[in-house]
Amino acid sequence: VQAAPSLPHERLIRKLETDAELSDEDKSAIARLPLHIKDLRAREDIVREGDHPGSCCLLIDGLLHRYKSLPDGSRVVLSYHIPGELPDLQSLFLRTMDHSLGAVTASQVAFIAHQTLHQLLRDRPSVSFAFWRQSLIDAAIFREWIVNLGARPARARLGHLICEFYERLQAVGLAKNGEFAFPITQAELGDAAGLSAVHINRSLQELRAEKLIATEARLMKILDLPRLKRVAGYESRYLHLHRAFLADTT
């Protein structure tokens, strides 16, 4: 007998449940977490390198990216985060941010105070494991990003990024039939792919010419996913999307 969880709580629980077992008590403990909702403008930062944040952030709606700025003024995008994700779990255990977190487009986030999270994680090992697992999947995505930057030519690199985006969005119901919102400018994409904006433009044109993708406004359409995956050398294993691939922690 309790109040129905709010939409953000609901989203968080669903996310954690996509790859972990939670008991009813676990879920209701999560549903009781105090959240503080905030709306962000496009390009607004949430935390910056060097900060000591006191809360974690859950993305409810929009698109976030993590990035590092270099002395010469350039920036490197480290990852994108879609609704339901917790992009700065690490601040729970690493006091100083080694990178920045910001909104790509207008977004809505919910903050959860570290203190309350620490308590929850101490009391409930299963919840702790579920969060830990999320941060490990994050790391797996970083690793694939390394492969992308280190070993793939421009066209494949872009293709890979698009495939990953699609599969992650699809997993939370935000993409289907190869179509999804893609509000990333070519300059931004350059920072993410380690390529110049000009070269991004030319590589995108190649992908379009090959009838692999089509773009209009801020919409991305994948026209031939199997072929795009082949071109990009994309294998989704690293996303650890299937519960069957999980370790038993009992």
Next chain:
Amino acid sequence: VQAAPSLPHERLIRKLETDAELSDEDKSAIARLPLHIKDLRAREDIVREGDHPGSCCLLIDGLLHRYKSLPDGSRVVLSYHIPGELPDLQSLFLRTMDHSLGAVTASQVAFIAHQTLHQLLRDRPSVSFAFWRQSLIDAAIFREWIVNLGARPARARLGHLICEFYERLQAVGLAKNGEFAFPITQAELGDAAGLSAVHINRSLQELRAEKLIATEARLMKILDLPRLKRVAGYESRYLHLHRAFLADTT
């Protein structure tokens, strides 16, 4: 009143303590973990992409690397691991390996069964947090690796790798005065830096010509660390080496 912990246990405890508070009970619980020691030849693999390991591995002596192999036969090195580290904590929560782990040189490792670790982590939140923190530092290193591959020219990329190696080894007492064992071939280095072996060779020559480093046999000597750091754009914050930088989890 208990037996003194073995050397591997000692090393693990010291590692976790470099950045987490552990109570005496925590430490003795860790000291009681059953370990299974194994010696590895150079280039021997510990786990491969697709495997479902049943234990985690603690490096006692030697050098390990994590890598992914690509369809075209090339490989990308994702990280190096030095004694005291736990390079596959993720297998505790992600059943299927998305990359391989192997020995660069002859090494000695200790295996800890997942089951016993899960039990320990369930029983002792502080120990759990200490391990979690290690895996978050791993992720921080991946992120910096992304910056390295995505944004730095060859010479700086190599310099950065060398600086990181030095500071990590120094933190566990395996390097001093800028000198340390560096048993990595130029071809290997190429896989790690996303450069061809030939270009690695020429970039190393540049660093030597600038009197930044000297190499002999499998030994690396940094001749001018401050200048090397400047050339490489190296900032050690991301290693989270100082306890002062830690979050309070109470």
Next chain:
DNA sequence: CGATCCTTTGAGCGAACTCAACTCGGGTGG
């Protein structure tokens, strides 16, 4: 209906690649 940001195009340049050959040292078997 400017103003501004984003995308597109052209041209020349440069960093890193490939391929190939040669050196050097250490091991190993005849």
Next chain:
DNA sequence: CCACCCGAGTTGAGTTCGCTCAAAGGATCG
């Protein structure tokens, strides 16, 4: 004990992928 063999490092030459700089079209929004 020497011949040779293999792995690692080095060098040269030509090529290519992606970069920079610059400017011209589109779109979007006060």
